[in-house]
Amino acid sequence: MWYDNLKEKRLWAYFENIPAIPRESGDEEGIRQFLLSWAKKHSIEAKTDKTGNVIYYKPATPGMEGKEPILLQGHMDMVCVKTDTSTHDFTKDGIEIVCENGIVRAKDTSLGGDNGIAIAIAMDIFSDEKLQHGPLEALFTISEETGLTGAFGIEKEYISARRMINLDSEEEDIIYIGCAGGIEVDATKEIKWEPVDNNCLVYSLTASGLLGGHSGGEIHKQRANAIKLLARILHRIDSLQLLTISGGTKRNVIPSLASISFVASKERLPIITSIIEEATKEIKGEYLIQDPDISICLTTEEELPELAIDRKLSQKWITSLFLAPHGVATNSLALPGIVETSSNLAIVGINDKEQLYAVSSIRSSVESAKNELAYVVAAAFETCKADIIYSGSYPSWTPNPESKFTKLVAQKYKEFTKKDPIITAIHAGLECGIINSNIEGMDSLSMGPNLFDVHSTKEHLEVESVERIAEFVKFLISTI
Secondary structure, three states: OOOOOOOOHHHHHHHHHOOOOOOEOOOOHHHHHHHHHHHHHOOOEEEEOOOOOEEEEEOOOOOOOOOOOEEEEEEOOEOOOEOOOOOOOOOOOOOOEEEEOOEEEEOOEOOOHHHHHHHHHHHHHHOOOOOOOOOEEEEEEOOOOOOOHHHHHOOHHHOOOOEEEEOOOOOOOEEEEEEOEEEEEEEEEEOOEEEOOOOEEEEEEEEEOOOOOEOOOOHHHOOOOHHHHHHHHHOOOOOOEEEEEEEOOOOOEOOOOEEEEEEEEHHHHHHHHHHHHHHHHHHHHHOOOOOOOOEEEEEEEOOOOOEEEOHHHHHHHHHHHHHOOOEEEEEOOOOOOOEEEEEEEEEEEEOOOOEEEEEEEEEEOOHHHHHHHHHHHHHHHHOOOOEEEEEEEEOOEOOOOOOHHHHHHHHHHHHHHOOOOEEEEEOOOOOHHHHHHHOOOOEEEEOOOOEEOOOOOOOEEEHHHHHHHHHHHHHHHHHO
């Protein structure tokens, strides 16, 4: 097995089972049944609430009955992305794991270490018969990646613990005690079609090779957005008719691939080619450091469709995409080094109702700033009189630096590692704030191993970091 030479073989054996099960957000039944079956096999009490979350319970070991319960928490679902050439089917295919040079990754797809590694760590702890501990619970939620559905739907009577360790963070030596809130802005516009002139060509423009990544955890890295690149280029070209447009896959993923096809005059081919070449040169120069493998490709074909999108609407929609904000809006002054407010122009396309649509995801640790940026995004699409829907709003998790639980965990972390952890907040969304608000008296923190390039095909876990965090969590629950 790929983990035969790794130190924590049982943990990695558990992890191997998780990516083998299709578990895109909304399709968690397979992983839910696996978790329930595994619990039964190991004589662990397990329940499922009405939302579909799974909860494990393990009584204290003898002599530890008086300890306060601890809740371990992670989510079952994953963000599913694959390379342009991959034939992987996330509805039925297991993910192929590769272990090399101290990292664990997937072949041509996202790994699902976010947040499969939390499940594996919890399984390893619950099956460790030598571990001394107080009462333990574990909560595995559904659809964290697409709306925090499980966290919102948790039934408080299933949870007795009031101290929670969320294992959904991606950087060792950091304890997170706060996170951003978010909201989604959806814009749609009815398509008006018009005839295509015979003296035209079909132009197809594609942006690919971008790094993409997590729109919360990596928005500060200033990587390119494939949708914004194409809008930037096409905004310089007038009198075109859109044919097709697609870009982005998930609301919390920075788009790494986008394609737009359009109709324009044959005679304008040299001008259009020149505009694209000039813009491509600019873009490659601007992103040379943070996104060095950007590719902008133009192809043409002479076979024409009968209809294309109205010229005025085509231009207005491109303008809306050009105007829509993307990236960091403000950095936090209260927490230096942390993004306060950002937006991600995440998805564009044409739906089966023959509507142009766009999805933007807004994050902020300040509620008013979150809403204000959402209005700015909406204003960009209102220039073409699009219909706007605001959805999926969730609150920020306000840091509590005076938390006794956080101070205790920080003390134990220093005792275990001989170094002080960094205690801060994160711009990505975590379930802690929602769970805290649903379960009165809950005190939460978040931590995790080094996990890189999540929500992308480059996602990978650092083996030694995973094993250190797993060992620390065992130490923690055996000593508090």
